[in-house]
Amino acid sequence: MNTSALFTPLSIRSTTFRNRLWVPALCQYSVERQDGVPTDWHLVHLGAFAMGGAGLVMTEATAVAPIGRISPHDTGIWNQEQVDSWSRITRFLHERGAVAGIQLAHAGRKGSTHRGWAPVATGTVPEADGGWPTVAPSALAFGEYAAPRALDTAEIADVVAEFVTAAERSVEAGFDLVEIHAAHGYLLHQFLSPLSNLRTDSYGGSLENRARIVLEIVRAVRAAVGDEMPLFVRFSATDYAEGGWNQDDTATVAAWAQDAGADFFDISTGGNVSGVTIPLSPGYQVPFADFVASTAGVPVNAVGLITTAAQADEIVSSGRADAVMLGREMMRDPHFALRAAHELGVEVDYWPEAYVRARWR
Template sequence: MHAPTSCQGAVLSQLFTPLSLGPLSLPNRIVIAPMCQYSAEDGRATDWHAQHLGTLSQSGAGLLILEAAAVEPRGRISWADLGLWDDATEAALARVLASVRHWSPMPLGIQLAHAGRKASTARPWEGGGAVAPGHEHGWQTVSASARGFRDSDPLPQALDAAGIDGVVEAFVAAARRAERLGLQLIEIHAAHGYLLHQFLSPLSNDRADEYGGSLQNRMRLVLRVFDAVRAAVSPGIAVGVRISATDWVEGGWDLAQSIELARVLDARGCHFIHVSSGGLDPRQQIPVGPGYQVPFAEAIRAQVSMPVIAVGLITGPAQAEAILTQGQADAVALARGILYDPRWPWHAAAALGDSVTPAPQYLRCEPHDARGVFR
């Protein structure tokens, strides 16, 4: 791919070139990944979400994806998770989004999720462990099979056919609510060991019906949810999927299976795939290091036509730029790094000799050693 140039012939960064995710056009290739805040009240967004999202919406990134929103109450990771399953959760999020949009034109999306057997937990800063049914903030979980995340966890109930249909319907209803809220993108969460990932992996799925056994059967629920969500929203809404490319455990979900799932999604009109890893099995052995998941994104990108988002310890502007210029991904996602530095895109633009468009209230803060970073 040729490097983009300005009308004066100067080479510009790839990171700050536009990108289309299906019908949604992004001004640059920096994506803010979904990050749970564990600060909702009965699934309803709160003032915390207003200030958190307001801050991130002024970052200069090309896309902000809201945290995982549970499609039904039992699908929350913890009792304090965001939800989008009824009129009350929709109305609360509408109030927050109205405030964010008033001050920022940044494209907004949402991740729709169901935690499955990894639901009913304490908040991370309160230990994060499983909470049994009958205890405060605890409830019965569900999964592909009656197998807990940890041996010490309460057993989930294996979903029957009616339960699976109900999960699909819950994703559809939440997607329709997301469109009513004016959100421009929906990311279906099939990663990090949550319900859809639990159906994908042979480590958590030992079903003997049409949803278990072969790869085609284990992919069935993810594909049903994707097809149903695409059909439920208008063509102007971008719909993609986040996956874990590997379980990092022998005999589990792996890159070869991820490539096959990506190919099938691509053929069905998926607008993007967001490539992460892990989260399904506590035995995982992850060689964490800078960009450690990028090779998975690169391998998948070689097999599909839809845009691929890479994520995972992408921390520096030069590193992000190299991922794009070397053809390893079409966009990069930031999570913890942008919590630490909410102006990361500003600083990246300065480092790469490019520019961002801030709110006019912030124009006077342009640093003296980076003139020209604001346009």
């Protein structure tokens, strides 16, 4: 049998990933009770990836507070009922050999929206229908969404505390790692970008100030979860807009975040500015991950239209990223990792026992 960089285990602090084929946060908008509690849907959705051989299975963007949700149908981790339900899911992921990760998020001005796959409704959900007033670093609306209210400094401290409490609950729920979501135009990205952050206090203006809340969260979460748990940060490496957040800023802040206690960086792009053109093509975001890794000297994973075993293996074997995350391809085929091992001629020992007779020969 062959060897493959894609199927070489990776260790971060006390956690070892069986391979470098990972599942990113995939928003499901499927909490019908609108209470943030994950359901059987989430167990089956996430559990299938673990059965299919993924090394890391990440939750959808999981809100640290009710107003941190993207939609009323998102998951959360701000109360004990949610912790208990997540615990059932992490137990299953562990039984199938996957690392269980949780992405901690606050949507900011992009919250209170209709769920992403709603057939007709778009924009902000009215309060009468379960929506809420949104918050942001500055009172600037995203596209046609309702304008947010600017957070004051005391409320910023509250947001930091919400991330810390959510991280502590994540440990209780059995997660192996936490990821701080600072990408895709959500609250922390809104602070980072000069296009959405017009503040004149210590959280606005210079890059150091705009990054302050992210670094405060990284330091506080690291202190809360201890020295053994991996801590990831997800960044969008560019706003795709003139005068916006860019890959140089990303590399700089990633290095600062590593100094503050982060271990690994999940590099995506876009989401903070509406009406921009994103140059979609296979692996289109990989160069951004490569740039951040080589410039900041930090480990990264790559995302973005990665769809084949050969493509994923080349990204890792070439050193452009330490791992890859496949979203849509994993949803199309939750057993992608097992299929990739077969296609690359790699022997793996984590086929589900009940599925062995279906193994490719």
